[in-house]
Amino acid sequence: MTAGRGRRYERMHLSDMKGYTPGTQPGAASIKLNTNENPFPPSPKVMAALANVSARALQRYPDPIASGFREAAANLHHVPLDQIIATNGGDELLRLALTTYVDPGRAIGVVTPGYGVYSVLSHIHQAPLSPVPLQEDWTLPSSATDQWNDDGAQLVILTNPHAPSGTLFPFDVVERVAANFSGVLLIDEAYVDFVEPALRYDTTALASRYPNILLLRTLSKGYSLAGIRLAYGLGCSKLIAPMLEKTKDSYNIDAIAQQLGRVALEDRAYACLCWQQVLQERRRLTSGLEELGFKVERSQANFVLASPPRHSPSNARELKDKLQDRDIYTRWFDEQELHDRLRISIGTSDENIALLTALRDLTCAASEAESDWQSGEHYT
Template structure:
């Protein structure tokens, strides 16, 4: 795209940037907050060892540049997942890994395949890269429609992104389903596993075999959700060495993750058990909240994440939006999306038991007023 320059010096961005819509994050309320259940943050604190490591950061960690390839963290992640460090890249949040995938594997103007609906940042990254989107609509049960890989191949897509467990529905696609998509797709399949820590272990879900068997699979893992480190902005990718190497040595920023983040993220992984205890509590609260909302007339999609997608008891878009605004007025913040298939639904983060009880009490109060 040709750069636009206004004679008065007021417009400098490319035309495509001027015309695109930016990503809209969940609200960060600054007034009354009883329960913040709109951005899928973990309601429990990080491991005590992480906080101790933060207190013990030496001055040299600030004075000197960090390890440019995060060797300590990558070794810890490799040990946890049973892979070699060259299969790991550390990034400044999951969003950086997504951006690296666009800039490393797609030419400007190329095509990326996504499911619809999914994470609203994907179209934004495509617009920044001047890429075309090839959307594969999800089935009524939020599963990936058969033939999606063929559709992406026909469009010439060199990258496809699937969030699994799915957001915003919470549905889990099996490793076998994902393997079939990856085997049929001719480009790089990035599986965004931001919520995988909350999957019930009884499901036996394991995607690590995919990166050993399929050279085009890149897994995204984050420390934000499962490890209670959203404020740290730290994530990592797992994939075959030929996928990781160009991002690690060519397209990432020279010092993309700072020394403090590296140390705390490594500590969190080495104290994995503490985080896992929190995941179990979240799973139990997820089941309880789904039951309680169901008793109040909501329909909650089966979820393997730290949130529920709840169809409002009132079957109209206005019902969901009105409930969203009514809850916000009471300091209960959930997420409402003004888009197809989601307007009559609310996405609700699983909070602490007290936060979930506050949500239910507010729903009851609003129902009495209706």
């Protein structure tokens, strides 16, 4: 008899767990609007730095605490170096937060719907979720903090701007949670670079005022560096020190990512130009979808959440499949609150025109005679 035949080796509570399902990764020629990447390339200075990576940098272990990158982040936010930790993507910071701040069996506060990785990490850590459903207008119920405290949550994760709606929680709402929650408030700001200038506020100032706030920033979205997996956390030194000194991996950021990330943060001017272009395309895409009869949530991220028009012969899932047949990839979620919606990443002008053209054909828009997507007049 073969040893171990039929035996399960994973921990018991993982046996029936469903892991996170990433967005489909199509070929390079496809129009990829399903994973919220930045449609514009990284800074030319970043690409020059990549070309100049030395053999020695690959031969040796990297700086274990990513000092150069952390200094760039600290300078950007005008905070001391000991308030910054570099992580292997935003997901590592989430995992570190659970490992460092949450005892197994204690709750984690989240809002629903939300980023699927939160529930996966909570299951792995054996920390139950304390979910608060957002209201129909995507606002946070005033009772949310009371529920999290009553459930004994040690950590709350608040995505702001929210995903998948793209809406922004106002400053006073975030501050109220920080002031009244008894544990650590992790604000996942993966999409913060795409907030309209008139709506932006300084969460770094909040983090300096409330020692229980931990900010998550990533270079995947705003700096077009999803491929190198680099993010950082910002908070008071009391929050950062345990992760930096105890719970993170020994060499969690590779040498190439450290070097490119530092250059990207230092060339913020280029990134800002890209953000402005994303905002322009988001406005145009939103307008185009609404003219086709879609209901579009007011997004402050690099994606929109849209419901098909009533006259559409296809529901959201069917539209996703039909778009994919045309080599255009969007995201549909098999969740009750999201069944009738598509999440669409902001693409380049040409990609957005192609999407709108396809949707016009697929939804049989009543105002077909007035549509001008083929000519691209909305993008002049």
